[in-house]
Amino acid sequence: MLTAIFDGSLDGFLSVVYSCYYDKRPYDYVYEDGVYQQQLDSDYFYVPTEPARSVRVMEAIGKRVSQDAQTNVCYCCLANDKERFTSLLRYVRLGFKAGAAADNYLQDPHVLKVHKLVQYVLREAHLLTGFCRFKETKSGVYYASISPVNNALPILAEHFRERLMNQPWVIHDTARGIAAVYDCNDYRIDPVKNSPHVDCSDDEARFQELWRAFFDSVAIKERLNKDLQRNLIPLRFRKHVTEFQNNSPAFITQAPRL
Amino acid sequence: MYHYAESVNRVDQMEKLKILSAAAKYDVACTSSGVDRNATRGSLGSASACGICHTFAADGRCVSLLKILLTNVCVYDCRYCANRRSNDIPRAVFTPREIAELTINFYKRNYIEGLFLSSSVIRDANHTMEQIYETLKLLRGVYKFNGYIHIKAIPGADEGLIRAAGFLADRMSVNIELPSEESLNRLAPDKTKESILKPMSLLKKGIVQSREEVALFHSAPSFVPAGQSTQMIVGASPESDKKIIDLTESLYKRYSLKRVFFSAYTPVSDNPLLPSVKPPLLREHRLYQADWLLRFYGFSADEILKNPDENLSLNLDPKCHWALNNLNMFPVEINTADTRTLLRVPGIGARSAERILSARRVGSLTFENLKKLGIVLKRARYFITCQGKMYERISMDPEILEMKLTENKLGGAYKQLSLFDEPALLAEGASEG
Ligand code: SF4
Numbered sequence: 001m002l003t004a005i006f007d008g009s010l011d012g013f014l015s016v017v018y019s020c021y022y023d024k025r026p027y028d029y030v031y032e033d034g035v036y037q038q039q040l041d042s043d044y045f046y047v048p049t050e051p052a053r054s055v056r057v058m059e060a061i062g063k064r065v066s067q068d069a070q071t072n073v074c075y076c077c078l079a080n081d082k083e084r085f086t087s088l089l090r091y092v093r094l095g096f097k098a099g100a101a102a103d104n105y106l107q108d109p110h111v112l113k114v115h116k117l118v119q120y121v122l123r124e125a126h127l128l129t130g131f132c133r134f135k136e137t138k139s140g141v142y143y144a145s146i147s148p149v150n151n152a153l154p155i156l157a158e159h160f161r162e163r164l165m166n167q168p169w170v171i172h173d174t175a176r177g178i179a180a181v182y183d184c185n186d187y188r189i190d191p192v193k194n195s196p197h198v199d200c201s202d203d204e205a206r207f208q209e210l211w212r213a214f215f216d217s218v219a220i221k222e223r224l225n226k227d228l229q230r231n232l233i234p235l236r237f238r239k240h241v242t243e244f245q246n247n248s249p250a251f252i253t254q255a256p257r258l
Numbered sequence: 259m260y261h262y263a264e265s266v267n268r269v270d271q272m273e274k275l276k277i278l279s280a281a282a283k284y285d286v287a288c289t290s291s292g293v294d295r296n297a298t299r300g301s302l303g304s305a306s307a308c309g310i311c312h313t314f315a316a317d318g319r320c321v322s323l324l325k326i327l328l329t330n331v332c333v334y335d336c337r338y339c340a341n342r343r344s345n346d347i348p349r350a351v352f353t354p355r356e357i358a359e360l361t362i363n364f365y366k367r368n369y370i371e372g373l374f375l376s377s378s379v380i381r382d383a384n385h386t387m388e389q390i391y392e393t394l395k396l397l398r399g400v401y402k403f404n405g406y407i408h409i410k411a412i413p414g415a416d417e418g419l420i421r422a423a424g425f426l427a428d429r430m431s432v433n434i435e436l437p438s439e440e441s442l443n444r445l446a447p448d449k450t451k452e453s454i455l456k457p458m459s460l461l462k463k464g465i466v467q468s469r470e471e472v473a474l475f476h477s478a479p480s481f482v483p484a485g486q487s488t489q490m491i492v493g494a495s496p497e498s499d500k501k502i503i504d505l506t507e508s509l510y511k512r513y514s515l516k517r518v519f520f521s522a523y524t525p526v527s528d529n530p531l532l533p534s535v536k537p538p539l540l541r542e543h544r545l546y547q548a549d550w551l552l553r554f555y556g557f558s559a560d561e562i563l564k565n566p567d568e569n570l571s572l573n574l575d576p577k578c579h580w581a582l583n584n585l586n587m588f589p590v591e592i593n594t595a596d597t598r599t600l601l602r603v604p605g606i607g608a609r610s611a612e613r614i615l616s617a618r619r620v621g622s623l624t625f626e627n628l629k630k631l632g633i634v635l636k637r638a639r640y641f642i643t644c645q646g647k648m649y650e651r652i653s654m655d656p657e658i659l660e661m662k663l664t665e666n667k668l669g670g671a672y673k674q675l676s677l678f679d680e681p682a683l684l685a686e687g688a689s690e691g
Contacts, residue, residue: 106617106631116632130312130322134367142366160368162297163304167366207363210275217280218325219315222524222537228318232311242369243313 001028001042004089007049008032010077013085014054016047017092026093030085065095068103072118078151079117087113124148125155131233132156133242134169135208136201141168143198145240147175156180157187172196208242215243274350275360281330281341282376284521285433285489293428293484295404303365303372303405305428305484310371323374323408324364328352328389332378336435336446338494340526341378351380354393362401372406372428373397383414391419394426406484411461413453420457421481424464429484429516432457434509437502441495445531461486462513485516492545493538494523499570500563503548507559510552520545544570551576554608555601573664578604581641582656582663588641589648593622604663605637625649637663 004019004027006012016030025045029036038044062070069092076088090110095102105111125148134142142164146152153173157180160169165184172179172192179192238244297304311320329351330341340347361373375393377386390409397403408429411420424430432454436442439451461482468481488509492502506518522537548570551557555577562576563569571579581588581604590599592614600611610633617623617631624644628635639649640659652658 101620104616104620106613107621107627109630112630126308126310129306130310130368130371132368136367144368164302164366164368165297166300166302203363207367210272210360211364211367211369213272213276214279214324214326215313215315215321217276218283218321219317219319220283220524220537221317223317223319223522223539225318226316229314229316232314232318232320241313242367 001039003027003029003031003036003039003042003044004047005031005033005036005044006047006085008035009049010074011051011054012047012049013073013077013088014057015050016085017057017089018050018053019045019047020089020093027089028086030089031082032085035082061092061095064099065092065102066100068100069095072103072114075118075121075155076114078121078154080150081117083113084117086110087117121150121152122155124150125152125159127233127237128152128156129159131237131241132160132171133240134164135198136204138199138201140201141170143170143172143196145172145174147173147236147240149236151176153178153180153189157182157189161187170196212243271356273348274352274356275326277348277350278327278330278352279325281378282325282327282374284340284524285325285374285376293406295483297404301402301404302362303403305372305404305406312368312370322371323406324361324370324372325374325376326352326357326360328357328375328377328386328393329380330378331380333382334379334446334448336448337527337529337531338436338445338491338523342527345527354389354396357393358396358401358403361397361405362403365403365405370405372408374408376410377412379412379414383412384416384419387412387415387419387423391423391426394423398426408484411457413449413457415457417460420460421464424461424482425479427482429487430461430482431487431489432461434458434488434490434505436495437490437492437497437505438495441497445495458486458488458513465514486513487515487517487519489519489521491523492520492542493535494532498567499541499545499548500559500566500568502545503552503559503562506549507552518549520549540572541570544572544576548576551580556598574660575604577602578637578663582659585654585656585659588654589643590641591643591646592628593618593645603638603641605634605641610634610638 002025004016004025006016013030016027019025020027027045029042033046058070058073061073073088073092076084087110091102091114094105094108094111098105102111103115106115128146128148132144132146134144137143146156151173153171153176156171160171161182168184169182170179172195174195177191177193178189180187180189233241293305295305309322311322313321315321327341329349330347331349331351332339332341332343335343357373357375361370364370365372375390377390379386380389390412394407394409397407407427408431409423409427411423411430411432413432420430434454435446435449442449442451464481465485468478471478472480490502490505502520509515509518520542522539522542523533524537525532525534528534548562551562552559557580561580570576574582581602587602590603592600597611597615600606600614601608606614613631613633614623614628617627622645625635625639628644635649640652640662642649652662
């Protein structure tokens with residue numbers, strides 16, 4: 001058995017694909033460094049990330065498999081599933097054999113898995129394009145925090161780069177300790193260690209209150225359906241969402257100043 | 259009505275927002291989908307064709323737009339409406355600037371996808387429409403707001419005014435209100451069928467004309483690019499579901515509407531002309547399912563229901579109901595059926611059909627394969643074969659099948675249906691309440 005270990009990034013994964021063909025090592029398993037358990041019957045190879053190689057692999061996937069396969073690879077890497085890279089390598093290898101038809105092989109557990117993970121990543125990111133809430137800070141930067149299951153930040157950053165093009169913003173993934181910082185020109189995603197100090201603008205509390213009032217008053221009480229609500233906006237999202245946050249004055253003054 | 263305007267001006271902003279959002283909540287059209295518009299430098303926002311839900315209210319309905327009335331002060335007295343002149347309730351009026359500021363500040367915080375501005379008729383139709391138009395001018399012109407805007411065209415307002423507003427809005431709607439002229443006369447004495455249909459055909463003309471112009475000259479301004487929609491109240495008047503579905507079909511055909519929305523009547527008055535029951539939610543849900551069949555599954559109104567006074571079954575969704583009445587078309591062989599036929603199988607939605615079509619290109623499918631593809635067989639299994647085999651031995655008898663299809667529901671039908679049954683429907687239903 002052959003196992004590839006790499007840094008977990010997209011470029012890293014593409015370097016694994018490169019190594020699979022050029023080092024003639026048809027890896028049975030692929031894991032991100034630090035999230036695997038050593039097995040006795042497997043040989044381990046650490047594959048370094050080499051952007052020049054990853055570009056070539058990405059091009060090859062586009063040409064010899066399909067553009068859909070390219071996007072599937074990108075999104076699947078963002079999923080939160082330890083086995084995703086193993087399935088993804090099988091998927092890519094099938095693609096190099098079967099071409100664009102690879103996506104039809106849904107009976108293949110790896111293809112199906114890749115498709116399901118991609119859908120999950122996209123679904124969660126789509127939900128967050130709606131649920132992500134910004135606060136206006138004193139400095140004029142808009143700050144939002146999220147903690148998604150999958151790494152939705154790169155997708156969200158692309159979305160808000162368009163949508164909130166003329167205001168500087170920060171989206172902070174508190175679960176992964178990374179943040180996208182946008183300066184009205186471009187954004188970068190970097191690790192952040194400490195939770196940043198967010199000083200809200202003078203208007204912020206007023207608009208939060210107005211929004212909560214709106215939110216409460218649009219519900220039709222004859223149609224109350226909290227179960228449905230919980231299914232549509234699951235609890236795990238709510239701690240970051242303004243209208244579900246506690247708004248008693250005591251809470252505001254005591255809350256850590258984000 | 260001026261005495262209202264005097265006192266309402268003193269209401270503070272929070273109070274206004276509460277009054278005017280509560281007053282707008284029965285309006286169901288909440289979709290923000292239908293246009294894709296990229297952001298441009300110097301303007302705020304974009305519109306996304308797939309529609310984004312920003313939150314879900316305690317009744318489980320999607321909130322994507324700041325849905326408010328300009329005012330709930332009304333010169334009319336429609337019986338089914340809480341804002342009717344004769345009702346004694348708190349009143350308020352927003353200024354165009356207040357609405358614009360709320361919209362912008364909510365949008366920048368990503369609370370909303372845009373604005374849905376409706377209104378009662380204050381002073382007269384023209385004055386009301388002017389205020390709406392003012393709001394749009396501020397938002398688009400001064401604040402450079404590029405997000406989604408849906409407004410109501412006020413029946414009776416000047417054509418020119420409605421047209422001018424249409425060039426600034428993404429979607430406009432005129433509510434048909436009730437499913438028949440008799441009901442309209444009885445419950446909305448100030449409105450006539452003509453007064454509602456006139457702005458509707460005006461919008462249709464504008465949309466068609468603008469599409470042609472935009473096709474010729476890309477820079478031509480587009481008029482109501484996300485199309486027009488309408489809404490009718492269900493359960494306030496005695497029309498059958500068949501009548502409602504026929505009307506819906508003809509609205510799609512005659513006025514090229516994008517959407518017809520249904521709103522289960524919630525009692526707002528003890529007028530003896532109106533029922534005082536709970537809102538018929540399951541019925542509303544079935545109508546949306548039927549509407550879905552009309553728009554995406556190639557069904558005609560006559561296929562969905564035959565007799566003029568027939569209603570949709572509350573136990574079975576409309577597709578199952580249709581299938582049981584057309585058992586001669588089943589079972590369908592999964593490996594050979596065309597798309598249209600697949601889509602007519604109960605329990606198989608657009609996404610499942612797509613998966614089946616894709617997977618069977620590289621191999622013949624069995625029931626095991628279908629399960630692996632994530633196709634829910636709960637209902638579909640009675641109507642399909644895989645490689646000529648049925649899932650289980652069962653006679654194609656409508657009564658037996660109906661029993662099978664309705665067991666385990668135990669009255670939780672609405673909940674189940676609205677959550678998991680049809681992913682496509684969920685996506686749409688979720689963004690529209
Ligand atoms: S015109 Fe509209 S707001 Fe006024 S009473 Fe009739 S339905 Fe209500």
